[in-house]
Amino acid sequence: MSKSSDDDKPHLAGKVVTISDVSVEAGVSITTVSRVLRGDTKLSIREETRERIFAAVKKLNYAPNPAARSLRTSKSMAIAIILPEAENPAYAPIIRGAQSAAVENGYSLLVSYCGENQTADEIYRNLALNLRVDGLLVTTSQSEDEEILMPDAAGVPTVLVNRRTKAQSSFVIVDDSAGARLAVEHLISLGHRRIAHLSGPLTHYNSAQRVKGYTTALKEAGIDPDPALIVESGYLAADGRTSTQKLLNSCEPLPTAIFCNSLLVAAATVTVCRDNGLKVPDDMSIVSLHDGTIAELIYPPLSTVRYDLFEMGRQATFSLLDLIGGDGSEKKQTVLAPVEFIKRESSTVPRQVSVQLKR
Amino acid sequence: MSKSSDDDKPHLAGKVVTISDVSVEAGVSITTVSRVLRGDTKLSIREETRERIFAAVKKLNYAPNPAARSLRTSKSMAIAIILPEAENPAYAPIIRGAQSAAVENGYSLLVSYCGENQTADEIYRNLALNLRVDGLLVTTSQSEDEEILMPDAAGVPTVLVNRRTKAQSSFVIVDDSAGARLAVEHLISLGHRRIAHLSGPLTHYNSAQRVKGYTTALKEAGIDPDPALIVESGYLAADGRTSTQKLLNSCEPLPTAIFCNSLLVAAATVTVCRDNGLKVPDDMSIVSLHDGTIAELIYPPLSTVRYDLFEMGRQATFSLLDLIGGDGSEKKQTVLAPVEFIKRESSTVPRQVSVQLKR
DNA sequence: CTGAAAGCGCTAACAC
DNA sequence: GTGTTAGCGCTTTCAG
Numbered sequence: 001m002s003k004s005s006d007d008d009k010p011h012l013a014g015k016v017v018t019i020s021d022v023s024v025e026a027g028v029s030i031t032t033v034s035r036v037l038r039g040d041t042k043l044s045i046r047e048e049t050r051e052r053i054f055a056a057v058k059k060l061n062y063a064p065n066p067a068a069r070s071l072r073t074s075k076s077m078a079i080a081i082i083l084p085e086a087e088n089p090a091y092a093p094i095i096r097g098a099q100s101a102a103v104e105n106g107y108s109l110l111v112s113y114c115g116e117n118q119t120a121d122e123i124y125r126n127l128a129l130n131l132r133v134d135g136l137l138v139t140t141s142q143s144e145d146e147e148i149l150m151p152d153a154a155g156v157p158t159v160l161v162n163r164r165t166k167a168q169s170s171f172v173i174v175d176d177s178a179g180a181r182l183a184v185e186h187l188i189s190l191g192h193r194r195i196a197h198l199s200g201p202l203t204h205y206n207s208a209q210r211v212k213g214y215t216t217a218l219k220e221a222g223i224d225p226d227p228a229l230i231v232e233s234g235y236l237a238a239d240g241r242t243s244t245q246k247l248l249n250s251c252e253p254l255p256t257a258i259f260c261n262s263l264l265v266a267a268a269t270v271t272v273c274r275d276n277g278l279k280v281p282d283d284m285s286i287v288s289l290h291d292g293t294i295a296e297l298i299y300p301p302l303s304t305v306r307y308d309l310f311e312m313g314r315q316a317t318f319s320l321l322d323l324i325g326g327d328g329s330e331k332k333q334t335v336l337a338p339v340e341f342i343k344r345e346s347s348t349v350p351r352q353v354s355v356q357l358k359r
Numbered sequence: 360m361s362k363s364s365d366d367d368k369p370h371l372a373g374k375v376v377t378i379s380d381v382s383v384e385a386g387v388s389i390t391t392v393s394r395v396l397r398g399d400t401k402l403s404i405r406e407e408t409r410e411r412i413f414a415a416v417k418k419l420n421y422a423p424n425p426a427a428r429s430l431r432t433s434k435s436m437a438i439a440i441i442l443p444e445a446e447n448p449a450y451a452p453i454i455r456g457a458q459s460a461a462v463e464n465g466y467s468l469l470v471s472y473c474g475e476n477q478t479a480d481e482i483y484r485n486l487a488l489n490l491r492v493d494g495l496l497v498t499t500s501q502s503e504d505e506e507i508l509m510p511d512a513a514g515v516p517t518v519l520v521n522r523r524t525k526a527q528s529s530f531v532i533v534d535d536s537a538g539a540r541l542a543v544e545h546l547i548s549l550g551h552r553r554i555a556h557l558s559g560p561l562t563h564y565n566s567a568q569r570v571k572g573y574t575t576a577l578k579e580a581g582i583d584p585d586p587a588l589i590v591e592s593g594y595l596a597a598d599g600r601t602s603t604q605k606l607l608n609s610c611e612p613l614p615t616a617i618f619c620n621s622l623l624v625a626a627a628t629v630t631v632c633r634d635n636g637l638k639v640p641d642d643m644s645i646v647s648l649h650d651g652t653i654a655e656l657i658y659p660p661l662s663t664v665r666y667d668l669f670e671m672g673r674q675a676t677f678s679l680l681d682l683i684g685g686d687g688s689e690k691k692q693t694v695l696a697p698v699e700f701i702k703r704e705s706s707t708v709p710r711q712v713s714v715q716l717k718r
Numbered sequence: 719c720t721g722a723a724a725g726c727g728c729t730a731a732c733a734c
Numbered sequence: 735g736t737g738t739t740a741g742c743g744c745t746t747t748c749a750g
Binding site: 016061063064065066067068070071074076078087089091092093095096099100103108109110111112113129130131132237264267268270271274293294296297298299 | 375420422423424425426427429430433435437446448450451452454455458459462467468469470471472488489490491596623626627629630633652653655656657658
């Protein structure tokens with residue numbers, strides 16, 4: 001008998017109150033309740049009646065069943081954000097931003113990590129077909145234009161977050177070129193002329209933009225960009241380690257400053273420089289894109305270009321909701337400006353005599 | 360005409376294929392399709408028929424409508440994880456762990472941040488009543504036993520993650536007492552006798568356990584715990600800063616080592632020690648609970664006790680699914696062991712002469 | 719201005 | 735072994 005869980009632990013079944021209960025309690029029809037509760041426009045109801053309905057709702061502790069509503073309206077009121085497997089702390093504020101914007105509009109946010117054993121195809125298919133989310137926020141698939149098109153192709157409104165492709169999709173990005181300029185111009189103003197850049201894969205739009213901003217800033221200062229000073233890295237600490245070491249090993253003379261593409265990479269760069277006997281910032285200035293808690297926790301504290309990642313998540317969600325609510329013509333491509341350059345202690349004027357590595 | 364979005368952009372409506380389409384295509388009844396697709400046990404169907412059904416599903420690209428299924432079964436196949444507002448990186452692996460376990464079992468994971476403007480009450484209510492999630496993973500409400508009981512009281516299966524209360528709820532925690540012992544014993548083995556502890560609020564179960572482990576380890580080594588060496592802190596970098604400064608200001612003689620309750624706090628402690636002219640680890644050894652990327656990015660790299668937070672998220676989810684699937688009798692209280700102590704460079708033998716702060 | 723009734727797509731008795 | 739049928743709770747024409 002303890003097995004007939006239907007009666008023992010009703011959970012949310014059985015005692016659940018439906019719209020019909022409310023209509024009985026309020027002495028009106030189901031239709032009226034539904035209309036009042038959804039705030040139906042073109043509805044002129046007696047104030048007294050509407051109050052009676054709200055009273056009944058409150059008394060019975062009623063909440064509409066989302067599954068029933070969803071079945072009827074073909075909208076799940078859920079969106080999903082697809083994230084790479086990576087531990088990059090930059091995603092946390094994006095998620096929080098997206099979540100806040102979603103709930104403000106009555107939507108739920110599903111998180112979905114793009115695991116090893118799933119192709120982008122499978123993920124989109126699962127989210128769109130199986131879960132029937134109303135829209136997708138995509139932070140993965142940086143380079144593969146084809147893949148990124150799929151959700152749109154699958155008919156699910158999609159906006160790219162911190163990504164863009166050549167395709168006509170909605171996206172929200174930060175102007176990485178401007179971000180890179182901010183960082184590099186700071187270094188130049190300090191007197192640096194030999195500035196290296198640890199970039200992401202150059203096939204990624206973001207990384208290409210950063211390289212562009214970096215190059216432009218150098219040229220504007222009359223400095224000829226040295227290809228040897230750009231090393232293609234990833235976005236994580238491990239990437240930063242290997243690429244910094246590579247830079248230090250292969251570069252002659254050494255740069256006096258390094259501009260890194262992410263906090264994690266920059267933190268790793270500081271570490272590797274120190275391991276190689278280079279003092280930061282005296283022997284090597286280091287600046288980074290993004291900003292976050294760890295910028296102030298490492299030593300020396302990192303000079304960074306702050307991006308408002310929380311806002312990016314919010315904006316992306318707003319664009320997505322527009323897309324969902326609209327007729328498909330409201331594709332929006334938002335480019336946020338980097339917030340500011342934050343000078344901390346990882347950057348300073350270059351030494352007069354350039355340092356040499358003991359090899 | 361471009362406004363009649365029903366026809367222009369069918370999205371997922373109109374061209375959507377239902378179980379009935381499949382049944383027609385396969386030449387069987389709807390019931391049969393449903394049974395085959397759900398892998399109904401006690402079903403003996405001709406192999407040829409079942410294949411015909413699967414072929415039809417594939418051909419039509421059919422996926423069951425979760426809303427319809429949900430409406431019928433009163434299960435949403437969604438669980439939610441409730442997180443504090445905090446930026447603590449420790450939550451990332453928990454989320455990923457929970458998400459992986461959820462999808463493995465056909466569930467979706469909703470994330471919900473406990474914002475300023477929402478009481479725990481509202482959150483539980485929203486999740487349970489409005490969204491009808493099947494279960495809740497709660498990482499908030501560390502001290503308020505009452506609040507934490509609410510979801511259970513509201514009839515939604517709940518498991519606490521990295522939290523526990525006196526109440527009879529399911530939870531998954533790491534043995535914080537053992538974790539603290541690992542850290543403190545390491546320090547003792549190095550020769551430290553005056554060891555401080557930056558703890559979380561003592562009303563929190565976790566923090567109390569850590570203090571207990573800390574105290575026990577000291578006593579076992581014949582060291583009398585000095586209450587002045589325990590300072591109540593929070594879990595974030597800012598908390599670590601203020602509490603470390605407080606410790607350094609108020610303590611005479613200074614401790615030779617500090618045991619911190621979280622990575623962020625430890626990182627901040629290192630910073631503050633340095634700002635006060637203390638060399639880490641020579642003047643001050645620092646060890647921390649948890650482990651994560653930043654442990655190796657700060658200087659000096661942090662000695663830590665590693666917790667498997669990803670696994671904690673997974674275990675919690677499994678317990679939750681048990682709870683959801685069961686009759687309510689499967690409350691499970693899981694205590695994970697800390698994985699290991701990781702010796703890095705932030706801890707070493709104490710100096711012979713204890714340091715003095717220049718005040 | 720309000721109500722009756724027809725489903726949305728699916729599952730689960732209950733028949734045959 | 736397989737099919738019929740009655741809803742799950744809601745929205746939404748269409749009547750009145």
